[in-house]
Amino acid sequence: MTDKRVLITGVSGFIAGHTALEFLKAGYHVRGSVRNAAKGDAIAAVLGQHGDISRLEFVEADLGSDEGWAEAVKGCDCVAHLASPFPLAQPKDENDLIRPAVEGTLRVLKAAKAAGVKRFVQTSSMVAVIQGHRHEKTSFTEDDWSNLAAPGITAYQKSKTLAEKAGRQFMAEHGSDMHYATVNPGLVWGPALDRDIGSSVEIVRMFLAGKYPGAPKLKLLVVDVRDIAKMHRLAMETGEPSGGRYLGVCGDVWMMDMARMMREELGAKANKAPKFLLPNFVIKAIGLVDAAARTAIPDLDLDWKVDNSRTRQALGIEFISPREALLASARSLIDHGIV
Template identity: 45%
Template sequence: MARVLVTGGSGFIAAYVVLALLRAGHEVRATLRDMAREGEARARLAAGGASPGASLSFHRADLLDDDGWAAAMAGCDYALHVASPVPAGMVAADEDALIAVAREGTVRVLKAARAAGVRRVVVTSSFAAVGYGHAPRPTPYDERDWTDPDDADVDAYTRSKTLAERAAWDFIAGEGAGMELATVNPVVVLGPALGPDMSASLDLVRALLDGAVPATPRIYLGLVDVRDVADLHLSAMTVPEAAGERFLATAGEAVSLHEMAKVLRVGLGPAARRVPRFQLPDMMVRLAALALPVARMAVPRLGIRRSATNEKARRVLGWSPRSAQEAILATAESLIRLGLVKP
C-alpha cells in the first residue's frame, strides 16, 4: 500500500478522504496549520469508524509558509491537496490577497511534492472553476469548461478557485518534471457530519431544518455526497487514465432549495416540521434585498440552474455516486443525531 499526504486534515472533505485511504490500507500523513486541532481531527475520524494507530500521523504545515512541507512530504507516493488555501479571517472583499493565497498555497504543495518525488498529486478544485462567467445555458457543464475569471459577475472566491487550479496545471506543464496531476471539482458537498464544526454547505441544511429560512428563494444547487467525493479522490489518485484529467463530482442535475425542503419533509416526517413549505416569488426576494444583505446575495442566482455532468468520472473511473436525495437526508439525519438542530 502507498504512503499518502492529505493536506488540511481537520476539514470536512479531508476527513472523509483520510477515512477512505485508511480503509483501503494506505499509510496516511495529514497536515494541519495548527497542531492544536489534532485532537479534533482524530475525534472526527473516530466518529467515522477509524482506529488508525500507526497508519496515521499528523504534521504541521501551513499553506502560507514553506516550513514543514519537505518533512511532511518525504517518502510519500501520492499527495491529495484537499485544504482550502484561505487563512483564518480572510474576507472575500480582500480579493487580491484571497487569490494570492489560493494560488500560492497550491503551487507550494506542488513544489514540495515534486521535490519529494511524489508520483501524482490530486488537487481538490471546485465547480467554481468550471461553471461561472458564462451566460446561463440549458446543457450541463463538463470538464472542458472553465470559469472566466475576468467576468465582472464572478466573485472573489470563484475567481480564486479558478486561478488556483489554472496555476496547478501551468506548474505541471512547465515545472512538473514528470509528476502527474488530476483534479476533482465538486459541486456543493453534503453528507454525514462527523462533529459540531461543520462546513457552510451543511449549515444550509441545518438552516432549513431549524426554520431559519421561512420560505425558499428560487435558487438551484448541484449536490454531491462527501463519501463519493472521497472515493473519487482515491480513483483519481490510482487509476492510470486519470493522469492529466479533471473530474466533476456531482450527483446529477442541480436541485432547487424548494426541492431540497420537500426531500427533508418527506424523508424525515415530524423531524422536518420547521422546514419551509413555500417558494418565494422572485419579486419578493428582490424587494427584501433592499433591506436584507442575505436576500441581496440571492438575487443574482435567482432562477439560474447550473448543472454539471458526471459522465466522465463514471466512464473513466467507474464512479457511481449516491443521489442528491440520499446526500440531503444523510446530512439531515447526522445533524439531528448530533443534536445540532433545534429540538
C-alpha cells in the first residue's frame, strides 16, 4: 500500500484502463483524466469489474485546452501521460493530428512541473523508433529514432515521434527536478476490458470476422497490454536515471503466422482467419484506392528485429509471449460478443 497519487491521462483508453488497474492493484490512489466528466461513471463501472476501485477518482481535462490541468495534477506525486489522439483514418491535414499530440504533451508536462510532480512517464510508441528505414536498417534498440523524412511516413507516426521529442526537449530545458521516462509500445494486444476495444486489437477482430481475404507479408512487433500497464508502473518506480526509454515489445509475428496460431487454438471460431499469403503487388494495387493498405506498403517484407534487453534488465520485466497476447485478445473479443 502507498499514499502516492498518480494522474493517468486519457483513462478511458484501452491501455490506460489496464494501467489504472495496475496502479490501483499496487496501492496507488489513481486520478484519471477524461475529456467529459460524464464518462467517469461508465469507466468506473468497467474498471470495477476487474479490481478494487475505491481509490479511483476522475477529473475533467482536455489536451486541447489549458483548462483543468492545474487541478488535474494538484496533489499528484506522479503522472502517466497516455492520452494522445489516434485517427480512425488519415487526416486531410497531418497537423490536425500532430499539433494536439505535441501541444498536449507539453501542456501536461508544464502543469506537472509547476505542481511539483516528481515523476512523469510518457506513453510514446515503437513507431517513434522503427519507421522510415526500409531495408537499410531493420534491427533496433532504445537508441534508434524513426526517419520522418522518408516517404510513406503517416501523420500518426509523425505525431508520436514529435510528441516524444518535444517531451524530451522540454525536460532537457526545464525538467531537472522531475524524473522522466517514456514507454514505447509495439502493437498492443491482450484482453479487452469491455466492448470498447483498442485500435490495436482491431486487426485481431478483422481476422476473426473474415475481413482479410489473405494476409499481407507484414511482420508485427507486439506486446500484451498487461505488460505495458506494468511497464508504466515500473518506469515510475525505477531507480534508473531520468530519461529512460523503455521499448514495449515481447516479440514479433508475421501476419500469416498470426492467422495460423488463431486457427490452431480457437478452431472453428477462427475459421474465417486468412489461409493464404497476399502477394505484395496485390497490396500495392489495393493501396491505390484504400488508404489503410497504402500505409502498409512501406513495411511490406520488412523483417523487424528489436533488442530491448536494456529495457528488460532496467525494469526487471519478463514479457507475456506474442501467442498468449494474441489469444487473450481473440478470446476476449469472442467473450464480449464482438465477433
